[in-house]
Amino acid sequence: MEERKVLCLVVDDEEKVRDVMARVLSGEGFECRKAASGRDAVALLNSEPFDLAVLDIQMPEMDGTKLLAEIRLRWPETGVVMVTAVSDVRTAVACLTHGALDYVAKPFEIDEVRARVRQALEKRRLIRENRDYQLHLEERVQQQAARIEELFVLGVHSLVQALEAKDRYTRGHSARVAVYAEEIARQLGLDDETLAEIRLGGELHDIGKIGVREGVLQKPGPLTEDEYLHVMEHPVLGERILAPLLKDHPIVVSIVRSHHERLDGAGLPDHLQGEAIALVARIASVADAFDAITTGRPYMRSRPPEEALAELRRCVGWQFDADCVEGFARAYPDVSLLPIPTPDVVALRQASLRRS
Ligand SMILES: [Fe+2]
Incomplete structure (x- = not known):
């Protein structure tokens, strides 16, 4: 079965930045959708499950921080990377405390974007894995306990067999x-x-x-x-x-x-x-x-x-x-x-x- 491509959403009000970012991500083998505003982004998020959203911070109407909050609330499975002007790095850092996985400063280097996005996806994978692990921990402990008991009973039966052979x-x-x-x-x-x-x-x-x-x-x-x-x-x-x-x-x-x-x-x-x-x-x-x-x-x-x-x-x-x-x-x-x-x-x- 072919593995589903990573689905990314690029949200930026500047068309040029949007296109460059989408091209970089497509070059990584990801599938990309583009949105010019927070409102467009919400419409797309409603229509399919995104693995990653790359959000510009400064946008009219709904800015990147508001969109981040909305995504964290309604689509917690979607990882978020912020894109910000160098002058607004402080806001970007604040976004990290509100659940963004990372940020990229404009003007961005393509290699840096690649690295940050890869890291963000890896972080998201680990977070999900950890959550699943916690969710199934009790189940696993029970399985292990049952296995230990099973091995114990098997050991006991071999002792009995050893005696009966003798x-x-x-x-x-x-x-x-x-x-x-x-x-x-x-x-x-x-x-x-x-x-x-x-x-x-x-x-x-x-x-x-x-x-x-x-x-x-x-x-x-x-x-x-x-x-x-x-x-x-x-x-x-x-x-x-x-x-x-x-x-x-x-x-x-x-x-x-x-x-x-x-x-x-x-x-x-x-x-x-x-x-x-x-x-x-x-x-x-x-x-x-x-x-x-x-x-x-x-x-x-x-x-x-x-x-x-x-x-x-x-x-x-x-x-x-x-x-x-x-x-x-x-x-x-x-x-x-x-x-x-x-x-x-x-x-x-x-x-x-x-x-x-
Ligand atoms: Fe006896």
């Missing part, structure tokens, strides 16, 4: 725990912002297993005491990995650190009791247990969802929070409909059990 038994586990935990929290009436944090906490709760030895993670069959304690370092490792990244997400960090606490104080890592365990961690603990029971572990066969729910209820009061378990039951009135476990997890688990 620990095949937890493939899909993080995603399911995230969904269950969010649904429990919804039943408990938590707000949307907290729900989003809980979902993220669910996805990340086992991230510390990245620091657990593979031989232990993959071991088919029961773990020794030492191996169990090594695996159970993952909440603290996870917190250590995520805390610097998640300074603004204390809920997520709390889920990562405390999802293996138990109401009776026998949990890890802090042996917290009852409500000393954050509600979000009590929620995650129920979601985590339900998925572990229904998908099985190397040392434990999977059990159907109905049995898993019964097991959660059996452990209410000493391991799990009653409200969280009942929240889960309300979220899934028919647990048998839950699409679990995923086929590849079943196949992997059965292969592993056959080996053991």
Whole structure:
């Protein structure tokens, strides 16, 4: 598409000056219209949008300063350059404070006119750009914030993928725990912002297993005491990995650190009791247990969802929070409909059990 030519308006009551100025500007590749008075100029300005107006200051009827004021008011997009006699430079300078971009003193040098006009157009471009920038600043800040959040979530997902590549038994586990935990929290009436944090906490709760030895993670069959304690370092490792990244997400960090606490104080890592365990961690603990029971572990066969729910209820009061378990039951009135476990997890688990 051909770019539109710069459209200039030359206003001067002296025909000769008008023509010379128009010729200079045309030589610059601009398109020019000429007006012999302020009134003619206003008529032309009304008919099309000018990029630039070059105004003589001393004209009968409407002089250049009045025309400048009119242009600033009605056509603020039009840049203005004043042309003045050397004797009236003071007026020209005053025009600058009223919005003219520059001035040229008569008799003018052609090169000077060219330079001043170019500069004036550049100034106009910068003013407009700056204004647009200010207008869209808020929009840009929002876009940047959304992008940062997007990158953060992508980073988080690669962490989860790294873990799931290492620990095949937890493939899909993080995603399911995230969904269950969010649904429990919804039943408990938590707000949307907290729900989003809980979902993220669910996805990340086992991230510390990245620091657990593979031989232990993959071991088919029961773990020794030492191996169990090594695996159970993952909440603290996870917190250590995520805390610097998640300074603004204390809920997520709390889920990562405390999802293996138990109401009776026998949990890890802090042996917290009852409500000393954050509600979000009590929620995650129920979601985590339900998925572990229904998908099985190397040392434990999977059990159907109905049995898993019964097991959660059996452990209410000493391991799990009653409200969280009942929240889960309300979220899934028919647990048998839950699409679990995923086929590849079943196949992997059965292969592993056959080996053991
Ligand atoms: Fe865990």
